[in-house]
Amino acid sequence: MSGPSQWRRRQQRLSLTGEICPQCSARLFPPRDVCPHCGGPARIPYALGGRGTVYSFSRIMSAPEGYEAGAPYYVALVALDEGPLVTAQLTDVDPEAVSIGMPVEMVTRLMKRDGDRGLIDYSFKFRPVLERMAG
Amino acid sequence: MRDVAVLGIGQTPVAEHWDSSLRDLAYRALQAALDDARVPVPQMLFVGNMLSGALASQENVGALIADYAGLRGMEAFKIEAACASGAAAARMAWMAVAGGLCDIAVALGVEKMTDGKAEQATAALAYAADAEYEGEHGLSFVALNALMMQRYMHEYGYRHSDFAGFAINSHANATTNPNAMFPSAITAEQFERARPVAAPITLLDSSGIGDGAAAAVFVPLDLATRSPHPVVRVLASASATDTVALHDRRDPLFLEAAHVSAQRAYAMSGTTAEDMDFFELHDAFTIMSALSLEASGYAPRGHGVGMAIDGEITRQGRLPICTLGGLKARGHPVGATGVYQIVEAVQQLRGEAGPNQLAGARLGMAQNIGGSGANVITHILERRN
Ligand SMILES: [Zn+2]
Numbered sequence: 001m002s003g004p005s006q007w008r009r010r011q012q013r014l015s016l017t018g019e020i021c022p023q024c025s026a027r028l029f030p031p032r033d034v035c036p037h038c039g040g041p042a043r044i045p046y047a048l049g050g051r052g053t054v055y056s057f058s059r060i061m062s063a064p065e066g067y068e069a070g071a072p073y074y075v076a077l078v079a080l081d082e083g084p085l086v087t088a089q090l091t092d093v094d095p096e097a098v099s100i101g102m103p104v105e106m107v108t109r110l111m112k113r114d115g116d117r118g119l120i121d122y123s124f125k126f127r128p129v130l131e132r133m134a135g
Numbered sequence: 136m137r138d139v140a141v142l143g144i145g146q147t148p149v150a151e152h153w154d155s156s157l158r159d160l161a162y163r164a165l166q167a168a169l170d171d172a173r174v175p176v177p178q179m180l181f182v183g184n185m186l187s188g189a190l191a192s193q194e195n196v197g198a199l200i201a202d203y204a205g206l207r208g209m210e211a212f213k214i215e216a217a218c219a220s221g222a223a224a225a226r227m228a229w230m231a232v233a234g235g236l237c238d239i240a241v242a243l244g245v246e247k248m249t250d251g252k253a254e255q256a257t258a259a260l261a262y263a264a265d266a267e268y269e270g271e272h273g274l275s276f277v278a279l280n281a282l283m284m285q286r287y288m289h290e291y292g293y294r295h296s297d298f299a300g301f302a303i304n305s306h307a308n309a310t311t312n313p314n315a316m317f318p319s320a321i322t323a324e325q326f327e328r329a330r331p332v333a334a335p336i337t338l339l340d341s342s343g344i345g346d347g348a349a350a351a352v353f354v355p356l357d358l359a360t361r362s363p364h365p366v367v368r369v370l371a372s373a374s375a376t377d378t379v380a381l382h383d384r385r386d387p388l389f390l391e392a393a394h395v396s397a398q399r400a401y402a403m404s405g406t407t408a409e410d411m412d413f414f415e416l417h418d419a420f421t422i423m424s425a426l427s428l429e430a431s432g433y434a435p436r437g438h439g440v441g442m443a444i445d446g447e448i449t450r451q452g453r454l455p456i457c458t459l460g461g462l463k464a465r466g467h468p469v470g471a472t473g474v475y476q477i478v479e480a481v482q483q484l485r486g487e488a489g490p491n492q493l494a495g496a497r498l499g500m501a502q503n504i505g506g507s508g509a510n511v512i513t514h515i516l517e518r519r520n
Contacts, residue, residue, distance in 0.1 A: 009267065030268050036383065056289070056387070058281035059334040060273065064258035067273040075274050077282050077382055085382035087269050100289045111272070123271070 020046035027082040050106030052080040092127040140359035143172020143352035149316040149466030152346040157247040160348040168350035178237035180211035183224030183244035185470035189259035217263035219505030221473025222512035244474030245348035265380035281333040284422035291437040298421035299326040300443030309460030311490035316466030342462035349474040366519040373399035392511040393430035400513040408432035415476040417504040473503035484518040
């Protein structure tokens with residue numbers, strides 16, 4: 001992804017800002033101009049809380065070009081408490097403990113480096129909800 | 136709308152063709168199909184291809200192939216719908232002939248994937264996903280399928296080994312297909328021991344990428360009656376889309392676009408799933424086979440895997456699938472795959488499938504799936520005489 005693309009989506013990448021539909025109150029992430037639930041226009045920003053549970057997960061052994069350094073790594077579909085599913089990497093996980101239904105929370109993490117002098121790319125990942133913060 | 140037939144077919148083996156470029160492969164399949172159809176000059180060429188830009192630094196392949204094949208001047212375009220590019224090209228050719236725009240249209244699927252590093256191909260295949268919200272997070276295309284498989288196993292209580300039948304069937308059928316990339320049988324033990332690519336998906340859940348080209352010549356049905364081959368009519372061509380991103384689906388375990396395109400195809404042809412003698416489905420991964428069977432009406436939800444466990448999908452079973460090896464073992468030259476499926480369906484319906492021939496095959500379905508289910512194209516073909 002290019003610098004402008006990352007900048008354009010900074011609210012999504014760094015604070016998980018989606019939308020709420022004014023017609024049907026569906027919470028949407030990522031934002032889109034038409035609500036997929038009711039077909040009405042959806043343009044009201046809505047910051048999602050960043051808490052959810054693992055809906056599904058995979059451990060990537062063969063990474064795409066540019067992501068090899070982190071391999072193997074876990075990716076997941078996270079069901080956010082507000083409803084939407086979001087695709088993200090899992091971080092700070094015990095490989096033995098990853099499971100469907102596991103409570104997770106959004107954190108900002110390094111995603112990718114573009115060589116020694118290029119942009120450093122940060123975005124959201126999810127980690128297990130810490131014990132002291134649980135409940 | 137005119138009735139349409141497939142008059143000619145051609146294909147190259149799927150392999151790592153180090154000695155052939157994109158245009159070489161395309162020309163070989165195109166020429167084979169034109170020879171088979173006994174027509175010298177087509178009027179329109181639709182090239183199904185996904186990755187020529189990403190992996191061969193080449194776009195504008197419609198004109199490139201027309202020129203290279205000595206057909207400079209003819210109308211020719213590339214058609215792209217990710218892994219469903221091949222069937223999309225076939226649908227365009229069908230539309231052109233059915234709509235009366237021309238009498239001879241060729242669908243040519245071609246992909247050249249093995250010139251670069253494997254990581255480049257892995258990254259390029261992820262272009263089929265949502266680049267901003269899937270690809271950017273390091274999701275490979277395999278990983279998206281793995282997310283579906285993991286959830287499927289969780290919801291319906293299957294083990295990984297329950298999916299073995301899909302891969303075993305495709306490999307068994309490939310052993311006698313001279314165009315197959317992996318013509319070797321595999322066992323359930325090998326399936327269980329295979330190396331994980333994106334857990335729970337292993338190498339033996341996954342179709343192999345390769346180079347290849349396949350072509351089919353579409354003509355009005357009344358022109359086909361002079362053919363020396365048994366006439367194969369296109370009874371239905373139907374297509375539907377879903378969200379590109381898996382996370383945007385109403386239900387990530389139901390291929391809605393496959394369901395809609397199959398239902399449209401059944402309605403158009405006046406057939407049902409029960410009528411099909413075989414089904415060339417999109418076994419890019421074992422989980423896709425299960426989901427395609429369920430969405431297309433061959434199995435209730437959560438029971439697609441059961442068809443593999445019970446042996447219903449073999450050439451002797453209730454619904455033979457992937458009869459010449461499927462994507463898994465014939466190979467998956469991504470944008471060409473949909474045309475291979477149609478070519479193989481025509482082989483079966485003509486009675487030209489050699490050792491893989493299904494006795495009395497008269498009605499067959501081919502379904503090509505783009506992305507993790509975003510673009511699905513279904514064709515139903517029938518033997519006329
Ligand atoms: Zn709405």
